[in-house]
Structure formats: C-alpha cells, structure tokens
Amino acid sequence: MTGQTPEQRHAIATMARVLGPDTLTAVQRLYRADQEERAALTRRVAVDQAYGEHSRQRLDVYAPGSGPSDESAAARPVLLWVHGGGFVRGEKASPDHPFNAHVGHWVARLGLIGVVMNYRLLPEAAWPSGGDDVAAAVNWIGRHITDWGGDPARIVVAGTSAGATHVATYLQNATLPASVRGAILLSGLYGGVPLEPRDTAYLGVDARITPFGIASCGLPMFLACAEFDPVRFQDDTMTLAAAVRTQRGDWPLMAVVGGHNHFSLACHLGGTDNSLAELLRPFLYEICLTPIGDVS
Structure with a gap:
C-alpha cells in the first residue's frame, strides 16, 4: 500500500481545516500530475x-482499457460518482484539471464502468433537486449502460461533500431499485449537525x-471523512x-482517512496515494461480487 508522501502530508496539515x-x-x-498520468490508462x-x-x-461514461471495447466481455458493475462544490459549483470534467473525471478513470482501472454526473445547482435548484438528479442518473444507467458494457443490475452510488449529500438524499427519498447495491459517502452533510x-x-x-432517514434505506454503506475535515x-x-x-444493529464500514482534508479525500482517490482506494476495494468486491482490479 502506498500512502502520502511526507511533503503531501505536511502541505495538507498546513492547510488545516480551511475550506x-x-x-x-x-x-x-x-x-x-499523478491523476493526469493515470487518466491515459482508461477511456x-x-x-x-x-x-x-x-x-x-x-x-x-468511462470504461477499462485504452483501445476498443471487448463486446464479448461480461457486463461490468457500475459506479456513479457525484462531485462536490458547495451546492453552487463543480463539474464532471474540465479542460483545466483532471478532477472528478479522475474518479471515472480510477473506477475503470478497477475493471468497472465509471459514470460521472453533473447536477443542477443553486440558485436555480434547492433541496431535494440533487437527490432527484441522482435518481434520474440511476434510471439512465438502468436503461442505457449496457451500450458500454455495464451491468444495470449492479450499481454503486458515491459522492463527496455536496455530492455525498445528494446521494444521501437519494437514499432517503427514493424508492431504490434492487440494482442499487451500495453507497459510498465522503464528507457530506446528513442533517445531524x-x-x-x-x-x-x-x-x-x-x-x-x-441520519435516520438515510439509514433506513438498508443499503450497505461505506462512510468516510478526513483527519483535517471541518469538525x-x-x-x-x-x-x-x-x-x-x-437501526441495523451493526456499524457500517467507515474510516477517518489520516493525512487528508475535505478536498484531498476525493482528489487523491485512485492515485499513487491509495489510502482511501485500498479501503474501498474490498467494499466494492463484497457488494459487486466481482474481481476488483489493481488500484495502482
């Protein structure tokens, strides 16, 4: 397992909990640079x-490999990624940086299909619009993801910050299809503070x-926050x-990821520093029941 460099940890600790x-x-x-280099390995x-x-x-949509897809391959589980941005900004991909798209590339390197979505923002759209958009994206996956080798019966929903709040809203408000197998929530707000x-x-x-509304969905969850997150x-x-x-009698899988802050918790995902990715890999294997590839 490869963690942070001392230089990265020092830099993030110096930033402290400031947003x-x-x-x-x-x-x-x-x-x-690390994420840009790895993006070239998938499509x-x-x-x-x-x-x-x-x-x-x-x-x-992101898929494994850098060449044409193998139409004879078995359908792959799908991970839907919902970006952060304080409810007012954010993008699924940008010409100026590799982030958010980097999660799609990381998921594809694991051998899954990655889907990275945009959603409506303030001031035009308020709660529960983000959760409604996640529901609509899940429905789209169910109808179309086979076109790119995805399995519409095995979907994981994941988000960070505002995106985690949107995923949590979806878990609370929607009638979840059986195809949604689990959720990953990174440093969101869930109505408990x-x-x-x-x-x-x-x-x-x-x-x-x-929190109880979200928990009542019954899905397997992986919850994480960062050592230097705002409290x-x-x-x-x-x-x-x-x-x-x-509600369930057992704790969900969870982690406080050392050496990271509110932004780096997602930005490092799938990079050389695989502090979080290594924790997520067995969770994804357990709920997708499929081999999960190397995060390196």
Whole structure:
C-alpha cells in the first residue's frame, strides 16, 4: 500500500481545516500530475449523455482499457460518482484539471464502468433537486449502460461533500431499485449537525434530510471523512454511522482517512496515494461480487 508522501502530508496539515477555492486549488496542485498520468490508462467512452432535460443533467461514461471495447466481455458493475462544490459549483470534467473525471478513470482501472454526473445547482435548484438528479442518473444507467458494457443490475452510488449529500438524499427519498447495491459517502452533510448559512441556502433552515432517514434505506454503506475535515463533517459522518448502528444493529464500514482534508479525500482517490482506494476495494468486491482490479 502506498500512502502520502511526507511533503503531501505536511502541505495538507498546513492547510488545516480551511475550506475555499484557494485550498481546493492548492490540493489539486498536489495531485494533478499523478491523476493526469493515470487518466491515459482508461477511456472516456461517452460524453454529455442527457439523463434529463436541464443542461446540467449530463453525464460521462468511462470504461477499462485504452483501445476498443471487448463486446464479448461480461457486463461490468457500475459506479456513479457525484462531485462536490458547495451546492453552487463543480463539474464532471474540465479542460483545466483532471478532477472528478479522475474518479471515472480510477473506477475503470478497477475493471468497472465509471459514470460521472453533473447536477443542477443553486440558485436555480434547492433541496431535494440533487437527490432527484441522482435518481434520474440511476434510471439512465438502468436503461442505457449496457451500450458500454455495464451491468444495470449492479450499481454503486458515491459522492463527496455536496455530492455525498445528494446521494444521501437519494437514499432517503427514493424508492431504490434492487440494482442499487451500495453507497459510498465522503464528507457530506446528513442533517445531524447544525447548519451554516452556506448550507441553508440549499438545504433550508429546517433540513428535511436526517441520519435516520438515510439509514433506513438498508443499503450497505461505506462512510468516510478526513483527519483535517471541518469538525461538522466529521460529526455528521459519525452521526450517520450511529443511526445505521441503531437501526441495523451493526456499524457500517467507515474510516477517518489520516493525512487528508475535505478536498484531498476525493482528489487523491485512485492515485499513487491509495489510502482511501485500498479501503474501498474490498467494499466494492463484497457488494459487486466481482474481481476488483489493481488500484495502482
């Protein structure tokens, strides 16, 4: 297992728990070259597929290999990735950096099909629009993913920060199809801690998302936050974990990932530093029941 370099850990520790665009830019700088190099090992096979009528309701699809797809291969499980961005920004792919697209490439290197989605943003769309968009993307996967070698009966939904809140909203509000096998939630807000003004613009003053509502979905979950996350993200992760424990009798799989902050928790995923990826690989194997490839 390859972890952070001492230089990366020092840089992230120096950033501490501060959020904001400057911190995000600094984190992306730490991992950019590594993620760009690894992106060349897999393919984006579909771009800007419409899963709804809004211009933000678009997604991209990633598949293993750098050459033509093998139509004789068995259908592969699918992981849907929902980016963060504080409910006001974010993109599934950018010409300026490899991030969010990097998760699609990482998933493809594992031998799965990666789907990375955009969703509607503030001020146009408030809660529960993000959860509704996740539901629509899952429905699109069910109808179309076989065109790119995916198995519509084996879907994992995953998100970070605002994206994790959207996935959690989906888990709480939707009637989940049997095809959705599990969820990965990284440093989201789940209705278990006091909200800040930046959150109430999307979630409302009286948040209708709740840890027990999310836990009641019954899906296997992997919950994670970062050592240098703002405390409220750590607390809400633990509150959701406790709700799962109360409802089901067992703790969900979870981790506080050392040496990382709110942004690097997702930005390092699948890179040379595989601190989180190595924890996720057995979870994905268990719920997909398929060999999961090398994260290197």
